[in-house]
Amino acid sequence: MLEKAADFIKHSDPKETTVVYHGGCGDGIAAASIMLKTFQKLFGEMPKVKFASPGVVAKLNLHSKTIIFVDLAVDQEKDFLLNLAKNSRILILDHHQMQNNMNDLGILHINPDMFSKIPGVRYPGAKLTYDTCSLIADTSDMDWIAAIGLVHDVGAEYWKPFLDSVFAKYKELGKVTYEYKGKIGKLVSIITAGQELKHGNEIALKVLLEAERPSDILDEKVPEVSELVDLDKAREEEITYYVDSWEKLADIDRKLKLAIYDVELKHKISSALSTVLSKAHPEYLFVIMNQESPAVLKLNFRQTLSKVDCAWLAKESTKPFGGSGGGHKPAAGGRIHPKYKEKFKEKLKELLKK
Ligand SMILES: [Mn+2]
Structure with missing residues (x-):
């Protein structure tokens, strides 16, 4: 061959x-x-x-x-x-x-x-x-x-x-x-x-x-x-900042083991950031959201232990808002319009309670 x-x-x-x-x-x-x-x-x-x-x-x-x-x-x-x-x-x-x-x-x-x-x-x-x-x-x-x-x-x-x-x-x-x-x-x-x-x-x-x-x-x-x-170096510094402050800045639901992390990134690091966080805190599901452009809220889903199927969650949580999502069980991504941010969070919690 x-x-x-x-x-x-x-x-x-x-x-x-x-x-x-x-x-x-x-x-x-x-x-x-x-x-x-x-x-x-x-x-x-x-x-x-x-x-x-x-x-x-x-x-x-x-x-x-x-x-x-x-x-x-x-x-x-x-x-x-x-x-x-x-x-x-x-x-x-x-x-x-x-x-x-x-x-x-x-x-x-x-x-x-x-x-x-x-x-x-x-x-x-x-x-x-x-x-x-x-x-x-x-x-x-x-x-x-x-x-x-x-x-x-x-x-x-x-x-x-x-x-x-x-x-x-x-x-x-x-x-x-x-x-x-x-x-x-x-x-x-x-x-x-x-x-x-x-x-x-x-x-x-x-x-x-x-x-x-x-x-x-x-x-x-x-x-x-x-x-x-x-x-x-600049990318690494930004990742370190958000990794160090997630407990202060993220919206954490300890019962659902869910951390919704709304970030404002200078660099394209949302995928790397979510991977680092979920490896460090494997019991949590991390959902990183970052507004990439006026019309795009980028989403990253991570659950290292596959306790939640991230591919399914990415698809189902974005669908009602005309967005898209998919990937693998431990890692997935998606996008929606930023105006649905709050409704998306509600939908996410509703899906996780099921
Ligand atoms: Mn390759």
Whole structure:
């Protein structure tokens, strides 16, 4: 399976190739940098590069002879791909839940669920790209970038020997961990800190392309990294403030074990904040609400122990207000119009009492 993808890359012309990656995502940016560095090694130059999210990828104007999608669930857009395939050769390297197996329609599509025992969601795009590129180039100097994808997408537990080798090789990463913490966690949060900047994806990708090892980023040796590091610090400070003051600021129902936390965030940290809080207080259900724009109240639901089905709650609590919600049992998200804030709170408590 991976051999086919490797062969595809080997027969590409960088001048006529565009790599499209999942923007705003640490794994996607890592995957793109591995692909670009591999092109550099094979051909002495890099292809063009674009980013997208699954929702907007079909709006991209792509005209290259060769198009490579990494860490992007582009198989959701079957017609877009079929149309693109009329004039381009296409490779998809992705690990999200498959919607369409594009191989059936003549497009080279690689997803770990086709060949690996490791669940696809835990076989991140960066590792998939790394493993593919390893078949045609010496990628040993990019192993730490694959590790960024593994930690970002919570797949590290499945790749312990690989991560052990990365930690052994790069002493600056300190003590081994398979979680989003320590120096490797710092690396991941710096790479993703730019998501609220206009050119955040480009900056993060440039940083990964220029860095030769983790210390180049951690010690700010690459010039562009300082902007990301400053932003990462500011984000962390804001998370710390809200984590430390939740008992003072949140609307807490001790009987229902519910904490509704109405926050006013400067940075896009509501998801991270809710995860941190619910891990620290696993008995509670946290519902973080943050007004993102005049018409959007963003909601994050977390119940670490799955005592409440957050996906169900997110869906049912937003439905009466024309909003939307969904996700997984321990973690979900949603949105409503801010004018329904108080009614939403009532609905939430009513649903929980059931
Ligand atoms: Mn991913």
